[in-house]
Amino acid sequence: MPKLDLGAIEPTNATGYPEPHDKAVAGRWYRRLAPVAGLTDFGASHVVLKPGAWSSQRHWHDGEDEFLVMIAGEATLVEDDGPTTLRAGDCAAFPKGVRNGHHLRNDSAEDCVFLVVGGGERTGGGYSDIDMLFTADNRYTRKDGTPYGSDRV
Amino acid sequence: MPKLDLGAIEPTNATGYPEPHDKAVAGRWYRRLAPVAGLTDFGASHVVLKPGAWSSQRHWHDGEDEFLVMIAGEATLVEDDGPTTLRAGDCAAFPKGVRNGHHLRNDSAEDCVFLVVGGGERTGGGYSDIDMLFTADNRYTRKDGTPYGSDRV
Numbered sequence: 001m002p003k004l005d006l007g008a009i010e011p012t013n014a015t016g017y018p019e020p021h022d023k024a025v026a027g028r029w030y031r032r033l034a035p036v037a038g039l040t041d042f043g044a045s046h047v048v049l050k051p052g053a054w055s056s057q058r059h060w061h062d063g064e065d066e067f068l069v070m071i072a073g074e075a076t077l078v079e080d081d082g083p084t085t086l087r088a089g090d091c092a093a094f095p096k097g098v099r100n101g102h103h104l105r106n107d108s109a110e111d112c113v114f115l116v117v118g119g120g121e122r123t124g125g126g127y128s129d130i131d132m133l134f135t136a137d138n139r140y141t142r143k144d145g146t147p148y149g150s151d152r153v
Numbered sequence: 154m155p156k157l158d159l160g161a162i163e164p165t166n167a168t169g170y171p172e173p174h175d176k177a178v179a180g181r182w183y184r185r186l187a188p189v190a191g192l193t194d195f196g197a198s199h200v201v202l203k204p205g206a207w208s209s210q211r212h213w214h215d216g217e218d219e220f221l222v223m224i225a226g227e228a229t230l231v232e233d234d235g236p237t238t239l240r241a242g243d244c245a246a247f248p249k250g251v252r253n254g255h256h257l258r259n260d261s262a263e264d265c266v267f268l269v270v271g272g273g274e275r276t277g278g279g280y281s282d283i284d285m286l287f288t289a290d291n292r293y294t295r296k297d298g299t300p301y302g303s304d305r306v
Contacts, residue, residue, distance in 0.1 A: 002245040002255055003230060003237050033220075037246030041218035041272030042195045046244065065194035067186070069222060069268045071242045077156060084156050088241070089224045089266065091199065092155040093190030102155055113242065115222045117270050119194030 006046060009036055017057065018140055018148040021130055027053030027106075042119035049075065049106035055114075057130055058101035063123030066094040066116065068104075073112030075104040080128070086114075096120055101128030159199060162189055170210065171293055171301040174283055180206030180259075195272035202228065202259035208267075210283055211254035216276030219247040219269065221257075226265025228257040233281070239267075249273055254281030 011029040015022050027050030034043045049055060058078060070086045077084045077092055079102040086092065086104065094102055106112050126133045131142050138152040164182040168175050180203030187196045202208060211231060223239045230237045230245055232255040239245065239257065247255055259265050279286045284295050291305040 001234070001237070002232060002247055002253075003239065004244045004246060006242075006244065033244060033246065037220070038248040039218040039220060039246055041249070042220070042270060044220050044244075044246075044270070065192040067190070067192060067195070067197050067270070069224065071222065071224070079155060081154070084154070086156065089159075091157045091159065091186060091197075091268065093157060093186065093192055093197075094155055095191040096194070100155075115244065115268075117195060117197070117220070119272050 004033060004037060006031060009033070009046075011048065014153050016140065016150045016153040018132075018150045021057055021132065024054040025056060027051070028055060042117055044115065044117050047114050047116060049073075049104065049112050049114075051106055051109050051111070053106050055104040055116075057132065058103045058128040059125055059134075060094065060099050060101050060128070061096050061118070061120070061123075061125040063096050063136075064118050064120035064125075065096050066118045068092050068114050068116040071113040071115055073106070073110050074108045075112045075114065076107045077102060077104055099126065101126070157186060157190060159184060162186070162199075164201065167306045169291075169293065169303045169306040171285075171303045174210055174285065177207040178209060180204070181208055195270055197268065197270050200267050200269060202226075202257065202265050202267075204259055204262050204264070206259050208257040208269075210285065211256045211281040212278055212287075213247070213252050213254050213281070214249050214271070214273070214278040216249050216289075217271050217273035217278075218249050219271045221245050221267050221269040224266040224268055226259070226263050227261045228265045228267065229260045230255060230257055252279065252281075254279070
């Protein structure tokens with residue numbers, strides 16, 4: 001059945017972010033859809049942000065295009081140029097290699113929901129506001145290369 | 154600006170389908186977002202179906218995964234196993250190489266809107282209900298290989 005039974009896919013709020021960077025994403029509940037659906041050409045995640053939660057630390061990907069569409073509620077997209085409000089139906093795109101970190105924050109009092117797609121090569125990337133990078137082999141390091149000792153999940 | 158200004162992107166209802174297969178998609182108005190947004194790892198289209206319109210002839214891709222999320226309104230997803238209603242927030246996935254053709258029909262009295270993503274290799278595909286294939290070089294042929302003389306757009 002091509003329609004996905006989202007209710008049958010257990011959401012997780014797992015993160016590999018080292019402390020204290022993990023706190024901001026504790027209210028991010030996501031379902032990875034591609035493995036369930038048998039897709040391999042790109043990844044797709046269904047994400048619910050509880051009030052106050054962030055989608056991630058503000059980041060970019062060196063080798064992966066990213067695209068999202070809001071499904072419900074309201075989120076604040078933050079990047080170098082400031083905040084932008086996203087509502088149901090709004091789309092945003094983040095081409096790989098553009099080192100203008102982005103994330104969504106749920107500044108509202110209700111859950112918000114979005115769908116995010118990523119494709120390309122896992123060649124690493126970085127974070128705009130904190131001393132952290134992620135590597136092609138999914139480790140977190142400081143910007144000087146010192147490992148944090150935790151991996152991307 | 155990562156948020157896409159959808160209103161600034163002219164929608165088109167262009168199709169390369171030969172007559173009479175083009176009629177069903179005349180009310181399909183789409184915006185190809187990846188070229189505008191600078192994405193190359195996958196394609197993404199924002200699609201509005203007017204009442205009565207189809208998203209395509211019922212088709213599959215041999216080499217491209219496809220994924221969609223409904224944004225607004227109601228559509229009927231049709232595949233070999235029958236119809237399924239999709240509403241805002243519903244997701245559907247179509248792994249490459251599964252020759253169970255699918256399309257959306259707007260059987261409602263209002264516009265419906267969805268976002269569709271495709272990735273992988275353009276190695277062709279086929280149509281479940283009509284005598285037509287599409288080729289890796291974007292031509293339409295009958296199932297015996299006879300060209301229709303029109304190209305995918």
